[in-house]
Amino acid sequence: MFVSRAAVSRVMSASARSMSTKVAVLGAAGGIGQPLSMLLKLSSAVDELSCYDVRGSPGVAADLSHIPTKASVKGYLGASEGQEEELGKALTGASVVVIPAGVPRKPGMTRDDLFNINAGIVKTLVEGCAEHCPDALIAIISNPVNSTVPIAAEILKAKGVYNPKKLCGVTTLDVIRANTFVGSHLQKDPATIDVPVIGGHAGITILPLFSQVPGFTATDEELEALTVRTQFGGDEVVKAKAGAGSATLSMAYAGFIFAENVVKAMKGEECVQCAFVESSLTDARFFASPCKFGLNGVEEVLPFGQLSAYEKGWFDKMMPDLKAQIQKGIEFAAK
Ligand SMILES: NC(=O)C1=CN([C@@H]2O[C@H](COP(=O)(O)OP(=O)(O)OC[C@H]3O[C@@H](n4cnc5c(N)ncnc54)[C@H](O)[C@@H]3O)[C@@H](O)[C@H]2O)C=CC1
Numbered sequence: 001m002f003v004s005r006a007a008v009s010r011v012m013s014a015s016a017r018s019m020s021t022k023v024a025v026l027g028a029a030g031g032i033g034q035p036l037s038m039l040l041k042l043s044s045a046v047d048e049l050s051c052y053d054v055r056g057s058p059g060v061a062a063d064l065s066h067i068p069t070k071a072s073v074k075g076y077l078g079a080s081e082g083q084e085e086e087l088g089k090a091l092t093g094a095s096v097v098v099i100p101a102g103v104p105r106k107p108g109m110t111r112d113d114l115f116n117i118n119a120g121i122v123k124t125l126v127e128g129c130a131e132h133c134p135d136a137l138i139a140i141i142s143n144p145v146n147s148t149v150p151i152a153a154e155i156l157k158a159k160g161v162y163n164p165k166k167l168c169g170v171t172t173l174d175v176i177r178a179n180t181f182v183g184s185h186l187q188k189d190p191a192t193i194d195v196p197v198i199g200g201h202a203g204i205t206i207l208p209l210f211s212q213v214p215g216f217t218a219t220d221e222e223l224e225a226l227t228v229r230t231q232f233g234g235d236e237v238v239k240a241k242a243g244a245g246s247a248t249l250s251m252a253y254a255g256f257i258f259a260e261n262v263v264k265a266m267k268g269e270e271c272v273q274c275a276f277v278e279s280s281l282t283d284a285r286f287f288a289s290p291c292k293f294g295l296n297g298v299e300e301v302l303p304f305g306q307l308s309a310y311e312k313g314w315f316d317k318m319m320p321d322l323k324a325q326i327q328k329g330i331e332f333a334a335k
């Protein structure tokens, strides 16, 4: 469950750790990667920022390094002619790895249409994590998240380093969209709204639980419009960008909130936020729900509570799609 930056964390002073945190962003020169790296550079929770990409990352790092905040920044490049592969250096010592590497959608495409390219990219990068930072928490942004997270799990398992507490798909953008749309509907400050969003991260697998928002009221038509807008918020941006990609700035903000919360939790400030994780809440192997984050990553996958009859209808509709997308990722990794 996502609240606001200020409200999500509770300080556990007794167990607070003073650890130095290296965060690696893989795909750091992209539309998401650049603003995400900048927000992480501005965070007082981050000590070291590692910017990796197959192009442009040394420039991004040099640029960010002139911002006077405490995090040190280094850029690392993938292999190309005359250029050695620097993924190992980028990952060594990282406690959190955020992965926005991969191609974005164009109008008319589904997230699943990205599978053929992005599955291979995520596989290679997660193999690097298994080798160079097996204890790091990996936060996957690359789409289709419903399949790329299962791919990552299978790769880590095959390498003998899978820890379900340390692998998450980032669904925070769905939460912040739902908060924004409900804020506007109720004419309230969206920062005070906290909509749990469960399921997955693609179309109808995204299920906002508006029935759990205190004071929420809507007609049937308004509820339907808010639900569908949250499910297809990504398409709204893809359409508006007209071929120039998908959400980058709102995603960078969402990825930053997620990653910073993870880092703070690892330093002793427990928090609850939604994430797509291995889960036994439903018969889907991975499922997004509120999770408690702490010193070791996902400390507890929390139940998502009572669904309204309307939400139960969407839940039943989404499950076959979600399970098929998860299975597709598992089968890819087994090849
Ligand atoms: N989880 C979510 O809520 C969201 C996910 N996304 C996804 O995030 C991904 C990235 O989107 P954008 O930043 O807009 O794309 P982009 O094309 O602007 O940036 C992607 C970056 O990844 C890099 N890259 C490609 N292969 C790589 C590799 N093997 N290693 C390292 N870097 C590599 C590219 O060089 C590029 O800089 C897409 O798959 C998109 O669908 C986008 C928005 C929201």
Ligand SMILES: O=C([O-])CC(=O)C(=O)O
Residues within 6 Å of the ligand: 104, 105, 111, 143, 173, 233, 234, 235, 237, 238, 246, 247
């Ligand atoms: O729609 C897309 O392709 C990007 C995405 O995941 C989102 O904006 O939610």
